[in-house]
Amino acid sequence: MSAGRDVFILSNTTDELGGVTVWTRQMARLFQSNGHRVHIIGIHEAEPQRALPEPPDCPVTALYPAHPPTPWAPRTLRDHCDLAARRREAARAAAKRQAVGRLTNLFRTARPGAVLIVTQVWAMEWVREADTSGMPVVGMSHESYAYSRACHRYRWIRNNYASVDRWLVLTQEDADTWIGDGMNNVGFVPNALPRLPEVPSPRTEQVVASIGRFSDQKGIDLLLETWAQVAPRRPGWRLRLYGAGEDEQDLRAQCTRLGLDGSVQWMGRTGDVPGALAGSSVFVQSSRGEGFPLALMEAMASGVPCAAFDCAPGVREIVRDGEDGLLAPAGDTEALADRLLRLTGNPRMRDGMGERARVNVQRFAEPEVLGRWEELFALLER
Numbered sequence: 324m325s326a327g328r329d330v331f332i333l334s335n336t337t338d339e340l341g342g343v344t345v346w347t348r349q350m351a352r353l354f355q356s357n358g359h360r361v362h363i364i365g366i367h368e369a370e371p372q373r374a375l376p377e378p379p380d381c382p383v384t385a386l387y388p389a390h391p392p393t394p395w396a397p398r399t400l401r402d403h404c405d406l407a408a409r410r411r412e413a414a415r416a417a418a419k420r421q422a423v424g425r426l427t428n429l430f431r432t433a434r435p436g437a438v439l440i441v442t443q444v445w446a447m448e449w450v451r452e453a454d455t456s457g458m459p460v461v462g463m464s465h466e467s468y469a470y471s472r473a474c475h476r477y478r479w480i481r482n483n484y485a486s487v488d489r490w491l492v493l494t495q496e497d498a499d500t501w502i503g504d505g506m507n508n509v510g511f512v513p514n515a516l517p518r519l520p521e522v523p524s525p526r527t528e529q530v531v532a533s534i535g536r537f538s539d540q541k542g543i544d545l546l547l548e549t550w551a552q553v554a555p556r557r558p559g560w561r562l563r564l565y566g567a568g569e570d571e572q573d574l575r576a577q578c579t580r581l582g583l584d585g586s587v588q589w590m591g592r593t594g595d596v597p598g599a600l601a602g603s604s605v606f607v608q609s610s611r612g613e614g615f616p617l618a619l620m621e622a623m624a625s626g627v628p629c630a631a632f633d634c635a636p637g638v639r640e641i642v643r644d645g646e647d648g649l650l651a652p653a654g655d656t657e658a659l660a661d662r663l664l665r666l667t668g669n670p671r672m673r674d675g676m677g678e679r680a681r682v683n684v685q686r687f688a689e690p691e692v693l694g695r696w697e698e699l700f701a702l703l704e705r
Contacts (some may be wrong), residue, residue, distance in 0.1 A: 327360045328438035331430065333446050337385045338367030338378070340567075340592070341536060342617055343442050343465055348379045349517055353360055353693045355381060364429065365423075366446050367391060384429065386422040386449065391415065419449070426453040433458060436704055444476055447483035459488040459703040467635035468492070468500040470540075470612030478705060481506075496586055496636035505662035512539055512699070513640070514615040515692035520597045523626025523681055524604065524675050529560040532595060532603035532627070534618045537568030539611065542632070544570070544577060545656055546609035550684060551581045552660035557667050558586075562607075565590045565599055600625035603672060605666045609659065610634050615641070623647065623684040628676035630662035643688075647680035 351361040362378060367387040395412045397403045414583065426449055430439070435671065440461045441450055450460065465469060471477045484490040490508050492498050498511040531550075535541040550562045552603040571589075578587050578626035593599050596618075600606070606622035615637035622629050623641070629648040632655075633639055635699050642648035649665065650660035666673055 327434070327435040330354050330359050330361045331364060331433070331437065331439045332361065333364045333366075333439060333450065334442045335366050335367045335445055336558055337363060337367075337383050339369035339412055342614070345517070345617055346465065346514060347442060349515060349689075350696075351379055351381050353515070353689055354696075357536070357697065362429065364426070366449060380530065382564035384425070386425055387418070391418065391422075419452075423452045423589055426450070430455060430458060436700075438703060441487070444479045444483050447479070461699070462487040462490045464490075465614040466494050466612055467494075467614060467637065468497045468504075470614075470635065471614075476554055484508075491699075494636040494640050496640070503606065508700070512695050513637075513687055513688045513692060515621070516620050516687045517617060517689075518597065518621070518622045519681075519685065519688075520601070522601075523677065524601045526604040526627065526670075526677055528602050529557075529667075530603045531560060531605045531607050531667065532549065532563045532565065532599055532622070533607050533609065534565040534593070534599065534621075535608070535610070537564075537566050537570045537574055539570065541566075542569075542609040542611045542654075543574050545611070545632075545654065545659075546607060547574065547577050547581055547583060547587070549607075549656040549663065550583060550587065550658045552657065553663045553667070554583060554586045554655055556664060560667055561586050561588055562600070563588045563590050563603065565593045565596075567592050596621055597625060600627050603627055604662065605630065607659070607663060608632065608638070610638075611654065613638055620684050620687060626677040626681040628673050628680055630659060630664055630666055632659060632684060641684065642680075643683060647676050647683045649676075668677060 332351060334347055337416055338344060351363060354361050361381045363381060363383045367390050368385040392415045398679055432610055437458045439455060439458050441447055442463045460702055471480060485506060492511050498509045501509045502582045526622060537543055551629055558559055578584060590675060600622055606627045606629045608619055610632060611634060613635040619641050629637055629642055631642060631650055632653045633650040634653040642650055644650040649662035651662050
């Protein structure tokens with residue numbers, strides 16, 4: 324290993340609540356523990372209500388104080404005559420040149436052997452225009468091939484990541500799929516298990532927990548539909564929803580329509596995930612799409628058996644169906660309700676799966692994942 328490497332980690336934002344920010348801060352800590360110098364860069368700062376409160380223990384730079392404006396181009400004769408819009412676009416372009424210049428200046432501070440890790444493809448819009456000469460660029464995606472393929476990020480990935488030195492996904496299955504789709508610079512490194520609590524959950528509370536952002540991707544609406552099938556048959560059990568997000572008002576209204584207000588608890592954001600899991604006996608994940616979900620690993624590390632939609636290779640890589648958790652076909656609320664009924668109705672199954680989950684998830688321990696990154700750094704330096 325080349326000690327004392329400079330590692331730049333570039334994301335859409337520096338501090339937005341979510342899996343990418345959690346991953347960034349975790350890896351910054353791990354890289355620093357191995358003697359590297361880390362600088363976290365975001366295209367912009369998150370809105371205050373969506374930001375993680377505690378700053379990381381390394382330099383952090385945001386290129387903009389808020390989300391930059393979207394580029395504008397005239398399409399009609401009337402657009403060409405819109406002087407106000409043309410002035411706004413000129414100001415946007417000038418601000419972008421300034422941001423790119425800041426990025427280049429940061430990269431020029433790097434010592435030989437530096438590496439740039441771009442965690443989200445949108446940020447490549449600035450990286451492409453910056454001077455990265457002499458510094459390998461590693462692009463990443465924290466979602467599955469199928470989820471990228473279904474939205475605009477597929478085109479962005481094809482346009483922006485084909486030319487980077489290495490483009491990383493989270494599982495071998497997704498890497499193989501991207502290779503089959505014509506990307507020839509693909510590798511994979513899984514997410515690292517954030518922590519292993521000293522004491523696992525006792526699994527004595529009649530609580531099913533969900534932890535995640537209240538957005539379409541996380542499928543909380545599907546979870547409420549699922550819980551409507553579970554709650555009448557498990558009258559003593561509660562569903563605790565930890566999180567916040569843009570869909571909360573609609574989700575609360577859905578909860579009331581389904582008659583679930585008596586069994587669903589809205590817990591808000593939590594800064595104490597181990598504490599939330601220690602008070603739970605089952606964990607549920609209802610996402611429409613995922614990458615390599617940290618919340619699922621954290622639940623397993625706490626000895627809490629999981630029921631989840633099999634929505635991505637990362638999910639079935641983490642959960643061994645029938646051994647340390649139960650998977651349901653993606654989007655199938657009846658099947659997910661069946662898995663929850665099995666776990667909530669069988670303490671022996673819960674305990675057995677929870678204990679196996681705590682053991683099995685340790686294959687993603689931080690030293691193992693950090694070692695894979697060090698191997699990649701060494702390879703890129705050749």
